[in-house]
Amino acid sequence: NAVENKFSVYPNPVKGNTTIEYTILQMTESKITLEVYSILGLKINTLVNASQQAGIYKYNFNPQNNNLNSGVYFITLTIDGKTSTKRIVVME
Numbered sequence: 001n002a003v004e005n006k007f008s009v010y011p012n013p014v015k016g017n018t019t020i021e022y023t024i025l026q027m028t029e030s031k032i033t034l035e036v037y038s039i040l041g042l043k044i045n046t047l048v049n050a051s052q053q054a055g056i057y058k059y060n061f062n063p064q065n066n067n068l069n070s071g072v073y074f075i076t077l078t079i080d081g082k083t084s085t086k087r088i089v090v091m092e
Contacts, residue, residue, distance in 0.1 A: 019058050021057070033049050
């Protein structure tokens with residue numbers, strides 16, 4: 001099944017808090033990871049690492065609390081091994 005992982009990050013560019021919203025469509029429990037990477041591809045933080053049921057999830061993300069300076073980062077959402085990536089811009 002080639003359904004794209006649906007997720008959004010808003011507001012983006014990020015100044016202060018942003019919301020990462022994602023939808024899980026599978027009826028069975030899915031293995032989820034939500035991770036932050038630097039522009040060089042280094043993992044900075046794992047925000048979510050869990051099994052979750054179908055539904056809409058919102059994760060409140062604060063770059064400052066994660067020691068992110070101004071710049072470009074990537075948020076990756078992996079659902080059952082299928083990864084999607086969003087580019088975010090952090091402004092101080």
